[in-house]
Structures are given as C-alpha cells and as structure tokens.
Amino acid sequence: MFSVYMLMSIKKKYLKGNHYLFENRVVDLEEIAEGKFLLWFEKQFNAKAGHVVAIAADESHEPRIYSLCSSEKAQNMQILFDLKPDGVLTPRMASLKPGDVLYVSKPYGSFLPDTEIPMWWIATGTGIAPFRAMLQSGFKPAMLLHGARVASNFYFERDFKLELKENYIRCNSGSNGQGDFFGRVSAWIDAQDELPLSNKYYLCGRALMVVEVRDLLIAKGVRYENIVSEIFF
Amino acid sequence: MQALFGKTLDELQSLVVEMGLPKFTGKQIADWLYKKKVASVDDMTNLSKKARAMLSENFEVGTFPPVKVQKSTDGTKKYLFPTAHGKYIETAMIPDKERQTVCVSSQVGCKMGCLFCMTGKQGFNGQLTAGEIVNQVQMIEETDHITNIVYMGMGEPFDNLEEVLKSIDILTSDWGYAMSPRRITVSTIGIVPALKRFLNESKCNLAISVHTPFDDERQKLMPVQLAYPLKSVIDEIRAFDFDSQRKVSFEYIVFGGLNDTSRHVKEMNRLLNGVRSHINLIRFHPIPGTPLEKTDEQRLQRFKDELNNKGLLTTIRASRGQDIYAACGMLSTKGLQKDS
Numbered sequence: 001m002f003s004v005y006m007l008m009s010i011k012k013k014y015l016k017g018n019h020y021l022f023e024n025r026v027v028d029l030e031e032i033a034e035g036k037f038l039l040w041f042e043k044q045f046n047a048k049a050g051h052v053v054a055i056a057a058d059e060s061h062e063p064r065i066y067s068l069c070s071s072e073k074a075q076n077m078q079i080l081f082d083l084k085p086d087g088v089l090t091p092r093m094a095s096l097k098p099g100d101v102l103y104v105s106k107p108y109g110s111f112l113p114d115t116e117i118p119m120w121w122i123a124t125g126t127g128i129a130p131f132r133a134m135l136q137s138g139f140k141p142a143m144l145l146h147g148a149r150v151a152s153n154f155y156f157e158r159d160f161k162l163e164l165k166e167n168y169i170r171c172n173s174g175s176n177g178q179g180d181f182f183g184r185v186s187a188w189i190d191a192q193d194e195l196p197l198s199n200k201y202y203l204c205g206r207a208l209m210v211v212e213v214r215d216l217l218i219a220k221g222v223r224y225e226n227i228v229s230e231i232f233f
Numbered sequence: 234m235q236a237l238f239g240k241t242l243d244e245l246q247s248l249v250v251e252m253g254l255p256k257f258t259g260k261q262i263a264d265w266l267y268k269k270k271v272a273s274v275d276d277m278t279n280l281s282k283k284a285r286a287m288l289s290e291n292f293e294v295g296t297f298p299p300v301k302v303q304k305s306t307d308g309t310k311k312y313l314f315p316t317a318h319g320k321y322i323e324t325a326m327i328p329d330k331e332r333q334t335v336c337v338s339s340q341v342g343c344k345m346g347c348l349f350c351m352t353g354k355q356g357f358n359g360q361l362t363a364g365e366i367v368n369q370v371q372m373i374e375e376t377d378h379i380t381n382i383v384y385m386g387m388g389e390p391f392d393n394l395e396e397v398l399k400s401i402d403i404l405t406s407d408w409g410y411a412m413s414p415r416r417i418t419v420s421t422i423g424i425v426p427a428l429k430r431f432l433n434e435s436k437c438n439l440a441i442s443v444h445t446p447f448d449d450e451r452q453k454l455m456p457v458q459l460a461y462p463l464k465s466v467i468d469e470i471r472a473f474d475f476d477s478q479r480k481v482s483f484e485y486i487v488f489g490g491l492n493d494t495s496r497h498v499k500e501m502n503r504l505l506n507g508v509r510s511h512i513n514l515i516r517f518h519p520i521p522g523t524p525l526e527k528t529d530e531q532r533l534q535r536f537k538d539e540l541n542n543k544g545l546l547t548t549i550r551a552s553r554g555q556d557i558y559a560a561c562g563m564l565s566t567k568g569l570q571k572d573s
C-alpha cells in the first residue's frame with residue numbers, strides 16, 4: 001500500500017523502453033570505495049528485498065537496471081553502482097548532488113528471498129546489493145559467499161559480519177591479504193566435500209561467475225531448480 | 234590501420250570528404266568492399282591513384298579469413314574466425330537443398346547465462362563490430378551462394394544492437410549486399426528496449442527464444458527472465474504492427490520431461506493468443522555437465538501435434554552439425570579464449 005506521502009511525492013512520469021520512469025530526487029551520494037558509489041533517492045513506491053529498479057539520468061537515454069540494496073522498510077531507496085568512465089549513466093550518477101533529479105521506475109523483479117527453504121547467497125562485486133537489501137529486511141542466509149579482488153570491495157562487510165558471523169565468507173581473489181578465503185568464490189565451492197542439497201542457492205554477479213558457480217553446484221548435486229540467478233546485463 | 238570493411242555508406246562518404254576526396258568515392262569504396270569483395274585498397278582500380286594512396290596511409294580493407302573449418306557428415310560447416318582483439322568466434326554454414334543459411338555470431342561469448350547453452354559457459358568476452366559480423370558472411374567459401382542469414386550464433390544480438398543494426402544496413406542496402414531483409418532473421422531472448430528499436434529500425438524477421446511459457450521455469454533456464462519477463466516481450470510483439478511479409482517465430486528447445494507437457498501447450502496457446510506466429514521446436518543437444526535431457530522423438534511429435542491442434546503453427550527444426558558442435562546452443566570458443 002502506498003502512503004499518502006508517497007502518492008503526493010510521485011511526480012512526472014514518462015515511458016522509456018518497457019518502463020514508466022518517475023521523476024525522483026537524489027537524497028545522498030557516497031563513494032564507499034574507489035569508483036564504487038552508494039546512491040540514495042526518494043522512496044516513491046514500496047519495494048521487496050531483491051527487487052530492481054530501472055534508472056535513467058534524463059529522458060533521452062535508455063534506463064539501466066540496478067538492484068536495490070536498501071531495506072524494505074528504509075525511508076529512502078539505495079543502490080550500489082560501479083563507475084564506468086566510458087559509460088553514459090554512471091559518470092552522471094557519480095556527479096549527482098542531493099536534490100538533483102533522476103528518473104526511476106517502480107521496483108520489480110522476482111529475485112526474492114525464500115522464507116521456507118534455507119538460502120545460500122553467493123555474490124561477486126556489486127552483486128552483493130540484493131543480499132544487503134534482504135539482510136536489512138530481516139532475511140538471513142545459511143551462508144553468504146562474497147567474492148572480490150580487493151578488500152575494500154567487500155561492501156557492507158560490517159553488517160554481514162555482525163549478523164552472519166562465521167556464515168559470512170569473504171573470498172579474496174586478488175593479491176591483497178584480507179579475507180576469509182584466498183581465491184575465487186568458485187574455488188571455495190569446489191573445495192567443499194558436501195553442500196546442503198536441499199537449500200536454495202541465490203547467485204548474483206557477472207555472467208561468467210554465475211555460469212561457473214551454477215555448473216559447480218549442479219556437479220555437486222544441487223538441483224538446478226534450486227538455483228536462482230541474477231546476472232548483470 | 235583502420236578497417237574500411239564494416240563501414241556504412243554514410244560513414245565511408247564522411248571519411249572521404251574529410252580526406253578532401255569527392256563524396257562519390259565513398260560509394261565506389263562500398264562497391265569494392267561489398268559487391269566486388271576486394272582484399273586490398275590497391276584493387277579498387279576506379280579510384281584515382283591519389284585516392285588509393287591517401288586511403289592506404291590509414292586504412293586497409295580489414296577482412297580476415299577463417300583460421301579453421303570443420304565439416305559435419307550432414308554437410309554443415311563450422312568456421313572459426315579470429316577477431317580484432319585476439320579472440321575467436323564461430324560461424325555455421327547450413328546447406329539444405331536450395332537454401333544456404335549462414336548462422337552468424339554477434340558477440341564473443343555471451344552475458345545471458347542460459348542453462349542449456351555452451352556459449353554462455355564461456356561468459357562474455359567482448360562485442361563484435363559490424364565489420365566482424367559481416368566478415369562472417371563475406372569470408373566463407375559459400376559467400377556468393379548464401380540465401381539466408383540468421384543471427385543465431387554466439388552471443389545475444391540485442392545486447393549489441395548498434396553493431397547488429399549497422400551490419401543489417403550493410404547486408405540489405407543497395408550499396409551493400411542488397412539482400413532482402415526477409416531473408417535475414419535475428420534471434421533474441423527478448424531484451425525489450427532493444428526489441429522495440431529493432432522492430433522500428435529494421436525490416437528483418439525476428440525469432441524469440443521462449444523455451445517455456447512459465448515464468449518460474451523460464452527464470453531457471455534463462456536468468457534474463459528476471460530483467461525482461463516473457464510476457465513483456467510478447468506484449469511488445471502484440472502491440473507492433475507487422476506487415477504481412479515480416480515473420481515472427483518462437484524458438485522452443487524441447488527438454489525431456491520438463492517443457493513438453495499438455496500444460497505447456499495450454500499455456501503457450503494462452504500466451505500467444507492473437508499473435509501471428511510460428512513455433513519452431515528444437516531438439517536439445519546435451520552439453521557437458523547439463524542437468525537437462527533430450528526429449529524422445531515420439532513425445533516431440535506429440536507435443537508438436539498438440540500445439541498445431543490448438544491452431545499454433547508448429548514445426549520441428551532439423552538438427553544439423555551436431556557431430557562438429559555446430560548445432561543450436563553448441564557454439565563455444567571457451568578453450569581458445571583461455572589460450573589467447
């Protein structure tokens with residue numbers, strides 16, 4: 001249900017691609033690691049943990065899709081993005097200031113947490129975003145694996161450590177010495193003798209990681225029906 | 234050196250004008266590149282010596298031959314092409330009576346990660362330029378006998394739409410190959426914004442990878458379903474005003490015991506209600522490590538008949554080139570990317 005405040009705050013909308021995009025305002029922007037930004041904007045619609053939004057900086061460009069990383073109950077919405085210097089949208093997003101306009105779709109998607117089956121969450125890089133939204137919304141996995149090449153890219157590690165303790169594993173595939181496992185997420189999974197076959201596995205990240213991990217899980221006996229994948233397109 | 238091959242007429246004209254040459258030189262170059270299919274600027278003999286010398290300073294034709302050709306027992310051929318950045322792509326040539334169909338790649342690898350596809354297992358290794366796409370048509374042995382082109386090789390064409398549209402421009406324009414757009418089919422898993430643009434900016438046929446009409450099942454087979462649900466793809470197609478010549482087909486790989494039931498027939502009928510379409514059933518070609526299975530022939534025939542009985546025009550596509558890994562969903566250059 002929308003609150004009165006939400007309905008009042010919804011402004012101009014236009015159709016781009018298959019999305020209605022609504023004029024929105026930036027609340028805050030923070031560079032949390034080199035070239036990695038957290039962007040807060042107004043909450044105009046309710047969202048579920050795991051939802052995505054389509055975002056455009058103006059009416060002329062095609063929107064890009066981002067996972068929300070904020071709690072279902074948060075006052076504002078938040079995304080995590082990686083600055084692509086040659087891109088169209090992210091350089092503009094990286095220079096936004098509070099009060100600036102951007103265009104955001106209604107939240108949507110089906111990468112939603114399961115409340116009945118224990119979950120494993122597996123992410124690389126900014127693919128951690130939907131899992132942060134899930135955690136902040138009160139969902140907890142049996143295990144979270146996060147892969148990154150540098151320690152500063154284990155985003156939200158304090159939140160995850162606090163809540164998940166030893167069930168949060170940072171897989172560091174770079175040369176920097178911080179992490180719980182030194183190697184890629186796929187190497188950690190490959191090294192396991194057994195995986196809980198009745199759990200549900202959520203994968204989020206680049207295509208290669210997702211297909212490699214999916215193949216490994218299937219090879220270790222996980223049914224593909226129990227694997228949900230979200231790839232950065 | 235920059236490649237001339239892969240440039241559109243507009244680009245060639247701008248380029249020659251910038252060099253101080255007459256605009257019509259652009260048309261002459263297009264003629265040499267795409268009709269006379271020359272290998273060198275020096276072969277463009279109706280250009281002035283000065284023009285050839287100026288062009289040769291910074292440009293080359295830029296076509297490249299395949300480095301390997303494999304031939305199937307059924308006559309299908311698979312060509313291996315290098316790309317500009319030291320990677321490799323595959324192209325299939327499928328002869329069938331009067332038809333000579335070339336199946337071109339649009340990307341090195343693929344981002345889409347479909348569970349049943351070999352290409353997806355190598356991840357995404359880069360975009361092809363229009364020149365690299367058209368090169369697959371020009372540099373195969375059968376180039377002068379091609380009747381049809383399908384964008385069903387490696388990659389998702391709508392994830393590289395700019396270059397795909399440019400390649401179609403070269404293939405269909407009078408100054409290019411002058412091929413009928415009705416003989417070209419672009420296959421997509423359904424990236425909606427690109428689909429809209431393709432429908433409006435091209436006249437080519439369209440093939441949509443469906444594989445199951447159920448959202449939850451499709452999401453497990455094709456992660457793209459999360460971003461672009463099938464229903465939104467079908468809605469776009471339903472809303473578009475197709476002329477009588479332009480074809481839309483729905484590709485449906487049949488997996489044993491998974492998507493070949495009466496429930497699927499019923500849902501396909503509901504989903505495609507009001508859409509003029511043709512369903513292509515494709516036999517699944519098992520790939521290493523796949524949890525999916527082939528369907529048996531009897532079941533496949535029955536599934537086809539059930540769809541036809543619902544009024545959905547359905548045929549079974551012949552499997553070709555399976556012994557050389559050239560069949561649908563089997564193209565991959567993963568090993569070569571690692572070597573390179």
